[in-house]
Amino acid sequence: MTDPSLSPKTGVAASLAATLVVAWIDYGTGLELEFSAFYILPVLLAAWMAGWRWALVLALLNTIVWSAVDIRAGHVHLSTFYALWEFLDHALVYLLVAAMVGGLKQAIAVSGP
Numbered sequence: 001m002t003d004p005s006l007s008p009k010t011g012v013a014a015s016l017a018a019t020l021v022v023a024w025i026d027y028g029t030g031l032e033l034e035f036s037a038f039y040i041l042p043v044l045l046a047a048w049m050a051g052w053r054w055a056l057v058l059a060l061l062n063t064i065v066w067s068a069v070d071i072r073a074g075h076v077h078l079s080t081f082y083a084l085w086e087f088l089d090h091a092l093v094y095l096l097v098a099a100m101v102g103g104l105k106q107a108i109a110v111s112g113p
Contacts (some may be wrong), residue, residue: 005050007051008050008051008054008106011048011050012054012058014045014049016061018041018042019058019062022041022042022062024071024097025038025070027073032075036108039063039065040097042058043055043098047097047101048101052098052101057101059091059094059097059098060091060095062094063087063090063091063094067083067086067087
């Protein structure tokens with residue numbers, strides 16, 4: 001029998017909680033500190049505990065949350081193009097991390113101990 005504490009549902013819940021914590025800290029630090037790299041942590045957690053599909057969802061969610069916090073904190077872009085570019089840049093990084101870690105976890109599970 002599998003350990004319920006390591007279920008995909010637990011992984012998704014933990015990832016969502018981690019997203020909220022990262023967003024709260026990011027907003028609290030304002031524009032003085034760049035905090036976007038920490039949004040990868042919930043994506044890593046989702047990839048490892050819930051699988052690559054959930055990790056992709058969390059990657060997109062964390063991109064949206066990061067962008068919302070950035071805007072709410074007062075970051076003003078010179079043009080819409082720059083805002084879109086920055087959003088797509090973060091989305092690409094988070095999605096690549098999700099796919100790579102999720103794929104690694106799946107490969108480890110298939111190869112066995």
